[in-house]
Amino acid sequence: xxxxxxxxxASAAERLDRCQAxxxxxxxxxxxxxxxxxxxAREHARLDERVSVFTRLWVAAxxxxxxxxxxxxxxxxxxxxxxxxxxxxxxxxxxxxxxLAPVHTCGLxxxxxxxxxxxxxxxxxxxxxxxxxAASPRGDAEGEPAACxxxxxxxxxxxxxxxxxxxxxxxxxxxFDAELFALLAAxxxxxxxxxxxxxxxx
Amino acid sequence: xxxxxHPDATPTRRKILxxxxxxxxxxxxxxILNKSEYEMVSxxxxxxxxERALAELPDLILMDVVMPRMDGFEACRRLRAHRATRAxxxxxxxxxxxxxxxxxxxxxxxxxxxxKPIDGLELLSKVRSFLGE
Numbered sequence: 001x002x003x004x005x006x007x008x009x010a011s012a013a014e015r016l017d018r019c020q021a022x023x024x025x026x027x028x029x030x031x032x033x034x035x036x037x038x039x040x041a042r043e044h045a046r047l048d049e050r051v052s053v054f055t056r057l058w059v060a061a062x063x064x065x066x067x068x069x070x071x072x073x074x075x076x077x078x079x080x081x082x083x084x085x086x087x088x089x090x091x092x093x094x095x096x097x098x099x100l101a102p103v104h105t106c107g108l109x110x111x112x113x114x115x116x117x118x119x120x121x122x123x124x125x126x127x128x129x130x131x132x133x134a135a136s137p138r139g140d141a142e143g144e145p146a147a148c149x150x151x152x153x154x155x156x157x158x159x160x161x162x163x164x165x166x167x168x169x170x171x172x173x174x175x176f177d178a179e180l181f182a183l184l185a186a187x188x189x190x191x192x193x194x195x196x197x198x199x200x201x202x
Numbered sequence: 203x204x205x206x207x208h209p210d211a212t213p214t215r216r217k218i219l220x221x222x223x224x225x226x227x228x229x230x231x232x233x234i235l236n237k238s239e240y241e242m243v244s245x246x247x248x249x250x251x252x253e254r255a256l257a258e259l260p261d262l263i264l265m266d267v268v269m270p271r272m273d274g275f276e277a278c279r280r281l282r283a284h285r286a287t288r289a290x291x292x293x294x295x296x297x298x299x300x301x302x303x304x305x306x307x308x309x310x311x312x313x314x315x316x317x318k319p320i321d322g323l324e325l326l327s328k329v330r331s332f333l334g335e
Binding site for chain 1: 226234323
């Protein structure tokens with residue numbers, strides 16, 4: 001009969017060493033999980049923001065293209081400018097050569113509500129066809145627009161939105177603003193013309 | 203165990219009344235609230251807002267200020283005069299954030315306010331806070 005020597009019970013010191021090693025491993029895993037969690041949280045926030053941008057763009061495009069006559073298309077444009085872009089004073093002008101003919105204004109008085117020749121920043125925007133905006137919604141200089149969006153029909157600039165003032169609580173531009181202005185530049189005039197045609201067709 | 207507390211019962215969606223004459227605001231807020239599983243009911247002016255609030259008894263009301271027929275301040279005052287809506291949280295949704303406008307809102311009985319352009323996260327945060335979520 002063979003007798004085996006029973007295993008020596010681990011001493012308290014050995015067990016403590018094992019527990020400490022396991023604790024180190026668990027702490028590393030916890031740190032790794034926390035890092036992954038933070039990365040996923042950042043990604044979630046980024047995706048949430050993108051969903052928010054796309055949703056607002058969808059709302060703007062839908063509002064513009066749902067209009068069945070010119071008045072409701074202009075009303076939709078006004079709502080988009082106020083509720084989504086946070087504008088307070090702006091005008092929508094059709095471009096006739098170097099003259100701007102107002103088709104809709106909000107909060108404007110005096111010459112800005114009348115036909116006038118494009119000058120300064122607005123003339124430059126008509127010439128380049130590129131959207132312009134000041135460094136902040138407060139505008140760069142007194143008497144100058146805070147933003148100017150050329151509205152295209154194909155490659156031609158057919159109209160322009162000149163924003164003279166944003167709402168006081170809008171303290172900074174956000175990435176959405178650039179995307180909204182790009183959407184308006186491409187889609188506002190086709191939507192207005194389509195609404196005008198629908199109205200004419202009865 | 204009451205029927206509403208049964209584990210298989212479908213949880214009731216909290217009801218929010220949006221009173222605003224802007225179609226874009228209805229679309230935008232509707233998408234925010236529906237995504238977060240609230241039920242949204244709508245009214246297009248203050249007068250309709252008061253009627254719908256009394257008929258639907260929402261958990262919370264989002265109220266625009268400048269509207270045709272009856273503005274948000276007057277609608278708020280009327281809702282506060284009714285026993286059924288006296289305690290319903292009313293959040294004003296306004297383009298004007300100046301002190302006098304905010305004060306006028308609180309005087310009329312609103313619980314809080316948010317400004318346009320609406321920030322989806324801010325809106326949800328206020329809604330959840332008022333609904334105790």
